[in-house]
Amino acid sequence: MALTLASAAELLRAHHLLREIIHGDAWTLDPARVEGSDVPFADVTYDTRTVEKGSLLFCKGNFKAAYLDGVDAKGLAAYVAETDLSDATKAPGLIVDDARKAMSLLSAAFFGRPQDELTVVGITGTKGKTTTAYFTQAILNAASEGRAALFSSVDNCLDGHTYKESDLTTPESLDAFRMMREAANNGMKYLVMEVSSQAYKVDRVYGLTFDVGAFLNISPDHISPIEHPTFEDYLNCKRRITANSRTLVLGADCAHADLIREDAAAANVPVTTFALHNAGRDEGTPADVIAWPANADHSAYDLASDGAELGAFRLALDGDFNYANAAAAIAIAHAAGVPLDDATALHAIEPITIAGRMERFEDPQSNTIAIVDYAHNFASVTALIDFVYERYGKRDPRITLVTGSAGNKAVDRRKEIVEAAEHRIANFVFTAEDTNTEPFIDICMEMQGYITDPNVTSTVISDRGTAITNAVYDARAHADRFNVLLLIGKGNERWIKDRNRHVPYEGDDHVIERLFGLNQK
Structure with a gap:
């Protein structure tokens, strides 16, 4: 059913969000008092630059009345806001308690509730969301002849096979429902999406x-x-996924797992668990789906579910933690309806690679490898270095970490990245990462100041390409050792955010390919 001012008001009132409708001097709860209240909106937007005739505009965030200059001439039909903007536009206003909540509800309605036509999977967690999402999509695609869509922090895919770079881990609600509608119209059966705490x-x-x-x-x-x-606030935001799911897949070893189980019990949400066991199948936290090493070098893992053997899996992505992600994906896909005896679907995860995630490059000129990864916090840096020692420990690796940290946010990461690495590596190279207004050099110098281990060396080189070049030349100068370069935080991104602008950047993977003399992609 088409969205109109009248139906929008009814929906907002049902969710206790509507304060009143303001049109000129009239303040009312009755949309029938507004001329044209039954005329369908032609479009919905939160950007005044895209307003066209018949548009409904959502005035969210730090919206200023000055942004409305010229919208009446464009044909604005109505707006949704938390304050009266009738001095800036002649269009009627739906005044609400929360514009973001209103935008989500009304966008879903405008696009015909596409979520009802899809089996929607939401994945949250501090680390592993992207990889688990890609693995889950691969299984669902294999089980449905390519009818699984994806929203991720790397790419969005609305037709099961075409991937386009994304802007946010979880899109704005209006964009998400628009893309869901496109996916449903494309014949998709499933949608897998990452869900951030900010979502x-x-x-x-x-x-x-x-x-x-x-x-x-x-x-x-x-x-x-x-x-x-x-x-506490971070965890509380992530916990909300439990009460907003019909069934939950939970990491059995997750911190605060008992609290999340309580959330699920309170909301009558059934729980399936997964776990990674470091030794044999029976050594570790009991779980519904488990993974454990199939060989001594951890290059393959056996998986089982509810006692049934699923066989050995050998992933294209390195790292024990990725087998935990594989166990999660299998549990998720099964909860979404994929039979555990569909071996073809389950093993569809094996060839999956993700640009900027655990990409390994070998230098033909020296005894050096480089790993490009998106690790950017204590947990992910710890897991990455754990992998290096598990896979290469016998070769006594000399490890160099090329890293920065985000500016203007997540300031806790700066110290935690150093703490996760300093006693386990030989050298830091601090360099540029995304920032709004903080100078790269200030962040790098702050991180360098957190080093307490006198045995680790460090360098600050704010230009990222130069920093990686320096790390490569330094490794070649230590050719008597096996060198591992860890280039983290940017993955395959082709830009660095500086002063609120996306400045073009070659990409860590392309830089290392060029320096190693490899064929660039």
Whole structure:
């Protein structure tokens, strides 16, 4: 059914969000008092630059009345806001308690509730969301002849096979429902999406119930004045996925797992668990789906579910933690309806690679490898270095970490990255990462100041390409050792955010390919 001012008011009132409708001098709860209240909106937007005739505009965030200059001439039909803007536009206003919540509800309605035509999977956690999402999509695609869509922090895919770079881990609600509609129209049966803590903090998924929700793990991250003021707030936002899911997949070893189980019990949400066991099948936390090493070098893992052997899996992605992600994906796909005896579908995860995630490059000129990864906090850096020692420990690796940290947010990461690495590596190279207004050099110098281990060396080189070049030349100068270069935080991104602008950047993977003399992709 088409969205009109009248139906929008009714929906907002049902969710206790509507204060009143303001049109000129009239303040009312009755949309019938507004001329044209039954005329369908032609479009919905939160950007005044895209307003066209018949548009409904959402005035969210730090919206200023000055942004409305010229919108009446464009044909604005109505606006949704938390304050009266009738001095700036002649269009009627739906005045609400929360514009972001209103935008999510009304966008879903405008696009015909596409979530009802899809089996929607939502995945949250501090680390592993992206990889688990790609693995899950691969299984669902294999089980449905390519009818699984994806929203991730790397790419969005609306037709099961075409991937386009994404802007946010979880899109703004209006964009998400628009893309869901496109996916449903493309014949998709499933949608797998990453769900960030910010998605709940700023109501990007308000009103959306996941058919399968997944809570992978939790550790402190995104703690800053503009994100989450405390770890408790961060965890609380992520916990909301439980009550907003029809069934939950939970990491059995997740911190605060008991609290999340209590959330699930209170909401009558059934829970399936997964776990990674470091030794044999029976050594570790009991879980419904488990993975454990199939060989001594951890290059393959056996998996089982509810006692049934699923066989050995050999992933294209390195790292024990990726087998935990594989166990999670299998549990999620099964909860979404994929039979555990569909070996073809389950093994579809094996060839999956993700640009900028655990990409390994070998230098033909020296005894050196480089790993490009998106690790960017204590947990992920720890897991990455654990992998290096598990896979290469016998070769006594000399490890160099090329890293920076985000500016203007997640300030806790700066010290934690250093703490995770300093006693386990030989050298830091601190360099540029994304920032709004903080100078790269200030962040790098702050991180260098957290080093307490006198045996680790460090360099600050704010230009990222130069920093990687320096790390490569330094490794070649230590040719008597096996060198491992860890290039983290940017993955395959082709830009660096500086002063609120996306400045073109070659990409860590392309830089290392060029320096190693490899064929560039």
